[in-house]
Amino acid sequence: xxxxxxxxxxxxxxxxxxxxxxxxxxxxxxxxxxxxxxxxxxxxxxxxxxxxxxxxxxxxxxxxxxxxxxxxxxxxxxxxxxxxxxxxxxxxxxxxxxxxxxxxxxxxxxxxxxxxxxxxxxxxxxxxxxxxxxxxxxxxxxxxxxxxxxxxxxxxxxxxxxxxxxxxxxxxxxxxxxxxxxxxxxxxxxxxxxxxxxxxxxxxxxxxxxxxxxxxxxxxxxxxxxxxxxxxxxxxxxxxxxxxxxxxxxxxxxxxxxxxxxxxxxxxxxxxxxxxxxxxxxxxxxxxxxxxxxxxxxxxxxxxxxxxxxxxxxxxxxxxxxxxxxxxxxxxxxxxxxxxxxxxxxxxxxxxxxxxxxxxxxxxxxxxxxxxxxxxxxxxxxxxxxxxxxxxxxxxxxxxxxxxxxxxxxxxxxxxxxxxxxxxxxxxxxxxxxxxxxxxxxxxxxxxxxxxxxxxxxxxxxxxxxxxxxxxxxxxxxxxxxxxxxxxxxxxxxxxxxxxxxxxxxxxxxxxxxxxxxxxxxxxxxxxxxxxxxxxxxxxxxxxxxxxxxxxxxxxxxxxxx
Amino acid sequence: xxxxxxxxxxxxxxxxxxxxxxxxxxxxxxxxxxxxxxxxxxxxxxxxxxxxxxxxxxxxxxxxxxxxxxxxxxxxxxxxxxxxxxxxxxxxxxxxxxxxxxxxxxxxxxxxxxxxxxxxxxxxxxxxxxxxxxxxxxxxxxxxxxxxxxxxxxxxxxxxxxxxxxxxxxxxxxxxxxxxxxxxxxxxxxxxxxxxxxxxxxxxxxxxxxxxxxxxxxxxxxxxxxxxxxxxxxxxxxxxxxxxxxxxxxxxxxxxxxxxxxxxxxxxxxxxxxxxxxxxxxxxxxxxxxxxxxxxxxxxxxxxxxxxxxxxxxxxxxxxxxxxxxxxxxxxxxxxxxxxxxxxxx
Numbered sequence: 001x002x003x004x005x006x007x008x009x010x011x012x013x014x015x016x017x018x019x020x021x022x023x024x025x026x027x028x029x030x031x032x033x034x035x036x037x038x039x040x041x042x043x044x045x046x047x048x049x050x051x052x053x054x055x056x057x058x059x060x061x062x063x064x065x066x067x068x069x070x071x072x073x074x075x076x077x078x079x080x081x082x083x084x085x086x087x088x089x090x091x092x093x094x095x096x097x098x099x100x101x102x103x104x105x106x107x108x109x110x111x112x113x114x115x116x117x118x119x120x121x122x123x124x125x126x127x128x129x130x131x132x133x134x135x136x137x138x139x140x141x142x143x144x145x146x147x148x149x150x151x152x153x154x155x156x157x158x159x160x161x162x163x164x165x166x167x168x169x170x171x172x173x174x175x176x177x178x179x180x181x182x183x184x185x186x187x188x189x190x191x192x193x194x195x196x197x198x199x200x201x202x203x204x205x206x207x208x209x210x211x212x213x214x215x216x217x218x219x220x221x222x223x224x225x226x227x228x229x230x231x232x233x234x235x236x237x238x239x240x241x242x243x244x245x246x247x248x249x250x251x252x253x254x255x256x257x258x259x260x261x262x263x264x265x266x267x268x269x270x271x272x273x274x275x276x277x278x279x280x281x282x283x284x285x286x287x288x289x290x291x292x293x294x295x296x297x298x299x300x301x302x303x304x305x306x307x308x309x310x311x312x313x314x315x316x317x318x319x320x321x322x323x324x325x326x327x328x329x330x331x332x333x334x335x336x337x338x339x340x341x342x343x344x345x346x347x348x349x350x351x352x353x354x355x356x357x358x359x360x361x362x363x364x365x366x367x368x369x370x371x372x373x374x375x376x377x378x379x380x381x382x383x384x385x386x387x388x389x390x391x392x393x394x395x396x397x398x399x400x401x402x403x404x405x406x407x408x409x410x411x412x413x414x415x416x417x418x419x420x421x422x423x424x425x426x427x428x429x430x431x432x433x434x435x436x437x438x439x440x441x442x443x444x445x446x447x448x449x450x451x452x453x454x455x456x457x458x459x460x461x462x463x464x465x466x467x468x469x470x471x472x473x474x475x476x477x478x479x480x481x482x483x484x485x486x487x488x489x490x491x492x493x494x495x496x497x498x499x500x501x502x503x504x505x506x507x508x509x510x511x512x513x514x515x516x517x518x519x520x521x522x523x524x525x526x527x528x529x530x531x532x533x534x535x536x537x538x539x540x541x542x543x544x545x546x547x548x549x550x551x552x553x554x555x556x557x558x559x560x561x562x
Numbered sequence: 563x564x565x566x567x568x569x570x571x572x573x574x575x576x577x578x579x580x581x582x583x584x585x586x587x588x589x590x591x592x593x594x595x596x597x598x599x600x601x602x603x604x605x606x607x608x609x610x611x612x613x614x615x616x617x618x619x620x621x622x623x624x625x626x627x628x629x630x631x632x633x634x635x636x637x638x639x640x641x642x643x644x645x646x647x648x649x650x651x652x653x654x655x656x657x658x659x660x661x662x663x664x665x666x667x668x669x670x671x672x673x674x675x676x677x678x679x680x681x682x683x684x685x686x687x688x689x690x691x692x693x694x695x696x697x698x699x700x701x702x703x704x705x706x707x708x709x710x711x712x713x714x715x716x717x718x719x720x721x722x723x724x725x726x727x728x729x730x731x732x733x734x735x736x737x738x739x740x741x742x743x744x745x746x747x748x749x750x751x752x753x754x755x756x757x758x759x760x761x762x763x764x765x766x767x768x769x770x771x772x773x774x775x776x777x778x779x780x781x782x783x784x785x786x787x788x789x790x791x792x793x794x795x796x797x798x799x800x801x802x803x804x805x806x807x808x809x810x811x812x813x814x815x816x817x818x819x820x821x822x823x824x825x826x827x828x829x830x831x832x833x834x835x836x837x838x839x840x841x842x843x844x845x846x847x848x849x850x851x852x853x854x855x856x857x858x859x860x861x862x863x864x865x866x867x868x869x870x871x872x873x874x875x876x877x878x879x880x881x882x883x884x885x886x887x888x889x890x891x892x893x894x895x896x897x898x899x900x901x902x903x904x905x906x907x908x
Contacts, residue, residue: 149651
């Protein structure tokens with residue numbers, strides 16, 4: 001299916017999820033970037049992917065050591081796709097490229113050994129194979145060292161040229177050393193290792209002797225110094241010119257070897273590319289596995305959409321048992337770890353059916369977080385990942401639509417209300433498909449009376465649609481409409497307010513802390529309007545609103561206006 | 563006594579830096595190289611690369627070639643690697659990028675000339691040096707730089723050889739003065755207090771100019787550049803100020819502004835990363851010192867030896883013996899070598 005829109009990705013904090021899926025190779029990075037959600041028509045493929053994640057998760061749990069070792073191998077895998085392209089274009093690789101192919105092949109060998117260690121339980125497309133042909137090509141002597149050079153073993157001609165070169169160079173060096181030692185002894189001077197000798201011009205006697213010395217030649221002169229250089233002899237000169245020729249010969253022999261190697265590698269390219277693809281798959285699968293383990297996730301139970309049935313209301317499941325909004329949960333955990341009193345994260349359970357479900361309840365009761373959590377878990381499941389919950393059943397959604405947060409769009413000159421209506425009308429258009437629509441605080445941007453009316457009309461439309469819609473709202477009346485499921489945040493309904501207020505008197509600054517601690521973020525289903533508790537005044541009290549104002553508010557609440 | 567004798571057994575990573583072009587750095591480097599080849603010491607060789615460096619990959623002519631012997635290890639940029647005359651065995655392709663390509667660590671399989679263009683940052687120079695030691699080098703030489711263009715500094719090496727010469731000025735007194743001033747700066751006192759070091763490191767990491775007071779509070783100074791910073795810093799100074807942390811360069815103007823705009827500088831110590839960040843000439847430096855300004859560094863640079871070149875490419879020269887004698891006297895106990903003569907005057 002189509003990727004989620006940037007807005008959905010932002011609203012559901014999916015970037016945060018992706019940042020927690022850690023790949024280690026450039027190929028894994030490409031696989032990760034190419035991830036798209038599985039839609040309802042791809043339910044079978046999604047189930048197969050979740051099978052793979054389940055298997056890799058079990059493998060990681062049972063083979064920690066092997067997987068850490070694998071991560072080490074991954075970190076040495078480099079992106080050679082540019083080199084592959086050059087091979088394809090028929091170009092001759094240079095020494096550094098050949099070195100990198102060798103390193104990659106060594107990494108593949110290591111990964112294939114890991115695959116064997118895991119008894120072939122890795123998915124086929126994530127199984128890396130050793131490429132002995134490549135190893136053989138780039139390590140002709142089979143010594144297994146992780147270095148590369150155009151080895152003598154590649155061509156007899158090359159070996160011959162090099163042997164002669166080495167011999168000549170050694171001879172030249174010996175000859176030079178011999179001349180140098182002789183000079184030093186004869187003249188009592190010290191010749192620098194570079195073969196140079198500088199003499200002050202005032203030392204005329206020495207200069208005369210040096211000028212007469214056949215093994216020295218005038219090299220340069222300053223105002224006070226004359227520099228002499230060791231003169232080779234004819235033998236050295238001859239050997240030097242031979243070296244020049246041999247070097248040129250060596251160069252062309254090496255080119256021939258590189259050409260042959262490149263040609264051979266070109267034929268092996270399909271295997272290399274297949275392997276590289278497998279490395280990417282394995283890397284991403286392992287990252288998915290670590291995500292599942294690290295964040296205590298479960299496999300979502302995917303219920304394929306009923307085939308044959310007409311676009312019915314009854315089709316499709318979305319049930320979450322103790323779901324967690326990962327980003328919020330991790331933030332609380334981090335705050336706790338760093339010592340500040342962060343409290344605890346409450347997991348929330350709920351189920352949606354096609355039509356409209358409303359969440360009402362106290363301010364600060366976590367309605368928006370719950371709304372986002374539903375979207376996050378749905379998206380995460382459809383990416384073929386395990387979900388942060390105790391359990392989840394899901395019929396994959398054809399789309400996810402969000403209207404969350406402050407929508408004011410200054411660029412387009414729209415107010416909050418205008419922007420929201422623009423969004424919601426898009427949602428209304430989409431609602432005939434089996435998607436998921438999430439709306440936070442419907443119609444909050446206008447006056448309550450009209451806002452309620454517009455909201456009611458929207459809800460009446462959406463409740464007959466095949467999309468699942470979840471709305472958070474302050475309008476209890478909206479939630480109590482016929483054929484709309486009403487979920488209520490438990491909020492402060494079970495709190496002993498007297499004791500809380502007493503505690504607050506002792507420490508007036510503790511309001512928010514107490515509120516967070518007392519708040520029950522879980523949901524219950526409401527069947528009649530009378531059950532609805534009023535928490536706003538109690539929350540205002542905890543937040544430290546003036547007692548006289550609170551008293552006034554309580555009065556207004558019981559006396560109807562006018 | 564050669565420069566190599568000073569290094570051998572005492573230091574593993576040594577940089578060679580020149581005070582100017584033609585100060586004799588290449589001669590000094592070659593002197594150490596040849597002595598090492600002669601003594602059969604396995605060397606590692608790299609250089610401090612520069613941002614935006616270019617090379618003509620066809621002719622490979624931009625940098626001077628350096629002759630190395632079989633077995634020598636080098637860390638150089640990929641494009642220079644392919645230009646080398648010596649046959650090289652690849653030991654590692656690092657992920658360090660330079661404008662001349664990734665840095666390759668290689669071993670010479672045959673002797674010959676190579677071109678060296680190394681990593682750009684401190685950490686990367688240190689890392690490739692350590693890698694070469696791990697691959698079997700006994701000593702690593704870093705062809706260094708002492709200028710604003712390089713982001714890496716010789717402070718990351720264990721010891722430094724400084725090359726200076728007649729090229730600096732026609733007046734021998736000026737050359738001596740400038741050289742001594744530079745050595746003096748390079749050997750500036752290192753900040754010891756671990757708490758202040760930590761705070762200063764944090765400021766440097768965030769490139770934040772700041773004042774640290776006697777209660778170890780860090781007061782950030784809002785200034786875009788080091789150039790106009792003096793006055794802004796002076797505004798924040800009071801009787802409690804103890805340190806000023808400067809993430810960039812320390813220039814004369816900053817010190818002058820401080821002196822002019824605040825009376826609290828006497829109790830204050832300026833902190834810079836290392837001595838290569840200081841661009842204040844000898845005369846101004848003396849002036850500020852007398853006025854009571856003090857400067858300390860986080861990373862010390864150990865000057866192991868100074869090499870001199872009595873000849874200037876402009877055509878003038880100093881009497882080598884006098885030049886070396888006077889430098890030796892003024893720099894004692896740091897040994898001075900005449901790279902054109904090859905012998906030291908200890």
